[in-house]
Amino acid sequence: MTKPKLLITGATGFTGIHACHHFHQAGYEVIGVSRQPSKIESDQIRIETCDLTNKNELTDLIQKNKPDRVLHLAGQNHVPSSWTNPVASLEINTMSTAYLLEAIRQQVPECKTLVVGSALQYDVNDITTLNHPYSLSKTLQVLIAQSWELLYEMNIVIVKPSNLIGPGKSNGVCSLLALKVAEMELLGAEKVLRVNNLLASRDFLDVRDAVFGYEILFNKGRSGSIHDMTTGLSRYLKEVTSSLQAISSVSFTVESVEDKLEVKVSTPPSDLLIENMQALIPFEKSVEDILNYQRNLLI
The missing domain is CATH 3.40.50.720 (NAD(P)-binding Rossmann-like Domain)
Structure with a gap:
């Protein structure tokens, strides 16, 4: 074939x-x-x-x-x-x-x-x-x-x-924050992680899940259809920094320029992913993989 x-x-x-x-x-x-x-x-x-x-x-x-x-x-x-x-x-x-x-x-x-x-x-x-x-x-x-x-x-x-995250070269906020943490661990950078707004909210989807979803669309997507691909769960950036603190080999503080609360927008998770996958890659796993990728770049 x-x-x-x-x-x-x-x-x-x-x-x-x-x-x-x-x-x-x-x-x-x-x-x-x-x-x-x-x-x-x-x-x-x-x-x-x-x-x-x-x-x-x-x-x-x-x-x-x-x-x-x-x-x-x-x-x-x-x-x-x-x-x-x-x-x-x-x-x-x-x-x-x-x-x-x-x-x-x-x-x-x-x-x-x-x-x-x-x-x-x-x-x-x-x-x-x-x-x-x-x-x-x-x-x-x-x-x-x-x-x-x-x-x-x-x-x-x-x-x-939605906002794609995961290991690889990305200018996304998760990758940029993980790079700062890797620099603290491996280059002795200042042990302070600065964020514009810890209460900013995003729906984070692992890029590997998104790509799997693209394959599903090639096989099952109808012509003319439009698909929102989301996890259905918004997270504050504070959850990103907390996850990084939990897995980092060094202790660091987090500073926020402002704490302006953004309302979390609740959207149903993408049926496309939920119906065809047993589980999305957990957010914590995505953050860990991002940090490991950034560490490897500095070794």
């Missing part, structure tokens, strides 16, 4: 590396796409270099590889950068998605595409819910994917994960 050919954009990013390894182990022929020449720790995962904002490069990429499935992870996902250069965020997150879907439509219209959006989208019916240019770019990305599915009857599924 021929292996399904899966093209993963953003293959060398935080989620992309996990996705490449997961789908390779699941029996897919994986082709990773990166803007810069890169390698992944597997000789069987081929990396193609392509600037997704270059329509011609992207068309050539799809024509050359003719994938059966596409996992679109690439994008600009740093909120502060979207304030500094909002047009770049729009170009990377919206136009690259349009170019990609159009290349698929022209070259392999039967291909199933999973577009990964963001839980930080705003309500298009209420512009006052727009918080930053990143939110605008991800909202438009999803609208583009919905439009190509509707207008051209393409097989497109959309997923919006």
